[in-house]
Amino acid sequence: MTPRRQFLAVLVLGLGFLTVFRLLEPTNYQIGLLMRCMILMIVTIGLNILIGHAGLVSLGQAALYGVGSYVAAWLALKAALPFLAAMGAGILATAFFGAALAYPTVRVRGVYLAVITIAFGLVFENILVEWLSVTGGTQGLIGIPRGRVFGVLLTRPIYFWVVSGCLIMAFIVQYTIIHSRYGRAMRATAQSENAARALGINVTNIRILAFVISAILAGLAGGLYTFLNLFVNYETFTFLHSVGFLLMVILGGTGTLLGPVVGTSALTYVVEVLQNVREWQVFAYGLLLALIMFVMPRGVVGSLEDAVRRFWTRRGGRESRAWPNRGAPLPDLLGARPSFEGPALEIRGLTLRFGGLTAVNAVSLCVEPGTVHALIGPNGAGKSSLLNLISGFYVPTEGEIIFDAKGIAGLPSHVLARRGIARTFQNTELFGQMTALENVLVGLHQHYRSTLVETLFRLPRWVREERRFLAQATQLLDFVGLSDYADEEARNLPFGHQRRLEIARALALRPRLLLLDEPAAGLTHGEIEDLTATIRLLTDHGVTVILVEHHVEMVMTISDHVTVLDYGEVIASGRAAAVQDDPRVIEAYFGTGGIDVRRPLAASVGG
């Protein structure tokens, strides 16, 4: 079943369940329990997007839930704001706190967000208890008026459908976010931050987006809770509740569509049962969390999905085809890229120091458009550092980098990627747990024009773009001969195929300048020939290539220009044949000796 069908099936089943539940004339207690459970599901759906997709952990989700709840409660009670306004304000306040918390932390490390969110949760709890005049202290806010929408009083039977509607909306948002470029960018960022940046994704923004979405859902749930309970109190929003939300997500299965629903239902049920064991309740709760981590780290839904996948996996029938596939419409795929006026890339006096170590020392070079410019040199010569400078991963200490007549030194990688500088990595950096097709789609991320709103509501422009880019991604896979592997996870591909996929992904950016960091390393002889042919084909279509490579034979056959680095300095630069005979180059590779080493150079350095 495709994800889309699964999603629709769940939606229909869910609606069916809710309708049948209402028709069975449940007790007031049962309705209340189900409504509370549905409200918690809205929180866990948000948390699932954050943990399962963006790979970030929040240990303060209960506090965000509380912000939405208290803001709505206070406004309804003290400012007599109507239901929708109070809810809206609660959501806005939560979104604001979400953004403010996420901004400093997501730039650094995942664990920082955990610490900040814990701190935020404790501050919030402290304020709720101590700021008597506003929050009502330990008593909380009592006597909140029942909500009213367009003159209709939200009595329990009506409110039941309000909550159901919100849950369904949250569920739909989860689906549309996950199956869109935003969801792909979140997962890409979680799996390889560097590769995501190199593909034009603003890693900070995408993480903040994930956090704000999860905060908004928590705020929505908080408001709903307020108008269900009609009284709020700090006890619902403690650290232990944040842990509980996390537990629900993991129990259900992080990153799965149905996980939050299953996990929340299961844990709500367990908590109901555990109320009978009194003082052992918290103990059992902790034990359960540990047990789940050991027995089912992928959660209920995740484990089931794994089992189904093992059962249904298609065996055999995959064939990698020859590449480059000249049948693929390369000019279309590479798009209309403006040609360079003057050199493609010019570097002047570029220096990079790490503390006392000078990795790149006053390097100047000029790359002509549509050529292959090779950077060679012994290990540690500064080739990769230079590549990292050009692609924005390092900030130069001194010097200028001019791309298409504009200075780009110090610009962040995702900006450079958007301007048309694509790269591959020395140790391939694929998004291992995403399929080959998704990897390429991440490369197409920055060509989308549809906005977040268009994406969420699946408006026509989004539909058109998604369809078009899906076709393009397939064609790119076809170009490198991997169309049979489209739905295979990248980590399962053989090494040579991974290199191909990385190139296809870089091409998805429609690069004007392509940086290849040792693309031949680890490839067989035949594969290197294919790679050479591919690079040729690309330059024929106007792509400028900078190649860092140890395989001298390949470098000499393919390069228009070779620059040799040693100890971070340019020791020779010119046409391939001229450089090969340069005594300084020979010395750099072999040291000085009496023997004539010119002939073995090509043969022995290669490989």
Add this chain to the structure above:
Amino acid sequence: MGEVLQYFVTGLSLGGIYALVALGFYVMWEATRAANFSHGDVYMFGAVLTVVLYGSGFPLLLAAALSVAACALGGALIERVLIRPFNREPNAIGWMLTTIAVGIVLESGTTIAYGTLGRPLPTALARQPLRFGGAGIYPQELLLPLAAVAAMVALEMFYRRTILGRAMRAVAFNPTVAGLMGINVRRIAAIAYAMAAAVAAVAGILIAPVVEATPSMGTLIGLKAFGVAIVAGISNARGVVAVGIAYGILEKFIEGYISTGARNAVGFTVMILMLLAFPQGLFGRKEVAKV
């Protein structure tokens, strides 16, 4: 003047606790790029176990030594069972949850077995407060900042001078290469966790005569200490101890000049703001991204 001095010395004592617990976070983080999120409960357990052993007739020092040993063993066990299997990928988060879980179990288990009320641990140093310049403090309380500084110096010596300490630093820098050099990375990690747990237990035992050990004494201290370690940049012992002591003093001044109720709200807010201003931590090294 007396007030200021009073806030300062009691803050010094409180800061000593934060520093000692935060040092443990630093040691664990260096060895595994992960930590026991419930480290505060180890601090609690060290204190409670000492009180229980002392109450059942063991001499004080022996009770303390046994408790520290038990916590160290527990620390190694936590590393082996709860951290290692859940910290295999670079961005793994499983260890956070497993250690939070064990913290919940430890705290609620202790509550069931020991009760919620504190019990005293009488020592000679907590009988007669020292008085000077209008301020008063038990000598026992002054042991904490002293212990923190001593632990820091010992730790630095250990890291620089001993084979084991050097191996630990090598593991922190690059576990794979350290492993290739013949260092038993797994054992190193377990030893680091045992050390961290022992230091936390010592902190708990030192404060027990003054505050009376309760099962809930650790959670908040642990979370604050983790915050302290992160704000310090979690990359050198001196920074961790300095920030820990400073945070203790800050809290006492907040209590004195604003209100006791505002302590956590203001303290944590300062912590969040510090991280806003210094995302790498105050004494943190900027990590060069490996590309």
